[in-house]
Amino acid sequence: MDRRLTTVLVADIVGYSALMDRNREGTIASLRSFREDTLQTLLADHGGKLIKSMGDGWIVEFKSTSDAADCAIAIQSAQKPGGFRLRIGIHTGEVVTDGDDIFGDGINIAARLEALAEPDQVLISDTSHNSLDRGDAALFYGGEQTELKNITRRIGVWCWPKGTSANLQTTTDVRPGIAVLPFDNMSGDPEQEFFADGITEDIVTELSRFRWLMVVARNSSFTFKGKNTDIREVGRALGARYVLEGSVRRAGHRVRITGQLIDAESGSHLWADRFDGVLDDIFDLQDKVTLEVVTAIEPSLRHAETNRARAKPTDDLEAYELYLRAQSHFHLLTDQDNREAIRLTTLALDRDAEYAAASGLLAWLHIQRMVQGLEPIGEGPKEAVKAAERVLLSDRADGIAMAYAAHSISMLARDLQRARVAFKQALEENPNAATVHMLASINLVLIDRPEEALKHAVHSVNLSPHDPLRHAAYIAQASALFHLGQYTEAAKACRDALAVRSSFVMSHLMLIASLGQLGDDDAARKAVMNLQALRPELSAASAQTQMPIFTVPSCANDWREGWLKAGLS
Missing domain, CATH: 1.25.40.10 (Tetratricopeptide repeat domain)
Structure with missing residues (x-):
């Protein structure tokens, strides 16, 4: 592997999936034309080396930061067949070469900046900007970005073209934002368009009543009406963390409204539901659906915000x-x-x-x-x-x-x-956290519910079979099995625990008691010797044998009897 300092340009096509859905053959043809007639020429003119092509994007390496910036601006300024648009991020940093591939902060930060860029925009890190061999009046400072994924330091960002917004500066309104996109009219009847729009406007109005939530104005969200747009792009364009979208379908006198709440940053779905009704009184139905949608998604929004806060x-x-x-x-x-x-x-x-x-x-x-x-x-x-x-x-x-x-x-x-x-x-x-299941299992043993405890302990190992704490999960299994009188299985779980952590005292004590109850004298004596080699002062009267897991009333005598039978006095 080879380490070196270099400048990396990452470019990505805006809304590539939507373009392919609308016109697959035309998009492929336009992309090929741009790559062969424009991109390759501009890279050659500016000394760029194409490292990776990903279908809808490219990673390019430059020896000169100035060449990278000039090339990015030239790419964004060039005519693009098919009307597709690009985002570009640039960063100068250390990369590691592994065969034909490179990775490291140089690429990671450039990719994060590309994802933050607006369509047709170039974002350049402060490190790259400081490396430019001349000032550039075309660039302007966009502030510090502090939430680049997996990047701990603050990154100062410079933008092109001048006057665009990178949505990087801190705003006075720090509330989470939600955009309600116009609900699609799936009825095939233009007369029902007003009903779909009415649902959308009412939801915007009702959500605005929650003071902890910033709701994008109706006129702004309606600019996306009828467009097949990537949700992440909507979130960036409107400054919204969450996006609510839906549809209205009418069949005779019946109507079905569906809705889904999406995290605009990750693209993950937070909530989805459908509502059926009869158009006897269209306004009552509109009010009912609005109330049900708002009532349903508000807890989902609060839960998402709580998880976001806890993730930091x-x-x-x-x-x-x-x-x-x-x-x-x-x-x-x-x-x-x-x-x-x-x-x-x-x-x-x-x-x-x-x-x-x-x-x-x-x-x-x-x-x-x-x-x-x-x-x-x-x-x-x-x-x-x-x-x-x-x-x-x-x-x-x-x-x-x-x-x-x-x-x-x-x-x-x-x-x-x-x-x-x-x-x-x-x-x-x-x-899905193995540690939580493991510790919950121990608690269930203490309240004398060994069957449930065993399920959690087994699930803990299944969730994380190479976990450095899995010795504790095996101990939880052994304890539950001992309570159930399954001494052979308990001894096996103890040996599994010792294979992970041979110095964990509880594993030795449980193994000795299990072997004592089985009457396996030779194995029991060997287990006692192993414990005494580790902790020669430890006996059946030591403080460790008084731990809560050994003193559950229904099983306490069985533990002590097992130790004594094994010769641990």
Whole structure:
């Protein structure tokens, strides 16, 4: 692999999918003509090397930033057959060569800028602009862009042509915006056009009643009437984060209205529904549909905004970095690594006391010390419970942080039912998070529901079969299986856990008890020897054997009996 500093131009055709839908053969012919007659000539004239062609876009490398800027402006100024339009982004940065391909920040930032550009516009990063060998009156400063996906630093952006808007500057209205596109009249009857437009206008009016929401004016959204436009383009053009679109279809005296709410940035669907009615009183039906649509989508909008806020757990990048460093130590289970993780997490919280994920991790780190039989740090369990309480009271806690907190109050405060409620919420927030299922399983064991616990523990491993925390999921399985009297399966789960983390004390203790109950004396003695080699002072009377998972009334005697049978006294 070869690393080098270079300037990258990324270009993309606006609304390519819609163009292909309307006229596939004509679009392909126009694209071929532009590529062969215009693009290749301009790249040759400006020293551009075509790195990748993606059908609807291109990645080009330049040795000179000035050549890249001149070429981009020439491309945008050129006549384009078929009337298609381009967006272009340029950035100067380090790239890595792998065969004929290149990747790295040079490409990533150029691609992010291209996605932000308006049709026919060029966006140039501050790094590239600083590299220009001359001033360029055609460019103007568009401000700092702070939300480039996966890019942590602020990027200053320069724009061409002068006078265009890149939608980069911060506006005074920070409310999330929604655009309601004119509902399509699918009836084939022009007379019904007024009904479709009336539905749209009423929805705009009703949504405007929510003060937390910025609704694009009717006249602006109606400029897209009758056009087959990419939703992302609509969002950019109207400054809207969400777009509501729909259709009206009439058959005799019956009418069906459909609607769907779309995230204009990601293109994902947030809500969709249909409404059927009779045209006996068209105005009553119009009012009914408007009310039902607005009532349905408002919670979806609030939920989307909540998730968006939680996806950005902290504004302090240093706090975030400290949290990530703490995570890397958390998985190693040693006293030294645990202490370092606590130190780093505490520093993160010093910078942002409301950082819910960091509070949740801090709570679990103190539990880790207790489970491993390490000396408490500070107030130990009390500190963990305090951190957990902060998470449960936070409106910035995602499902993962909430699960950390619920685990803490379950294991330390023994508030099992409150923890169960928190786990239900965490599972609703993150239904596909392996860690949430794993911790929820442990809580279900503690409230003596082993069948449900086993399902969550198995699902946790299925969701993330290579997870560094899967030893804990196997332990959750082993605990549930032991409660169910399935000692052979419990021993296997313990061995799976030890294959992932051989130093995890709970895995050894559960394996010994399972083998003791099976009467497998040789294997049990070997398991005891392995534990004593790791922790020679540990016995059946040690603090670890008094952990909540071993003291559930219906099973506590079975654990102790298993240890004694195995020879752990």
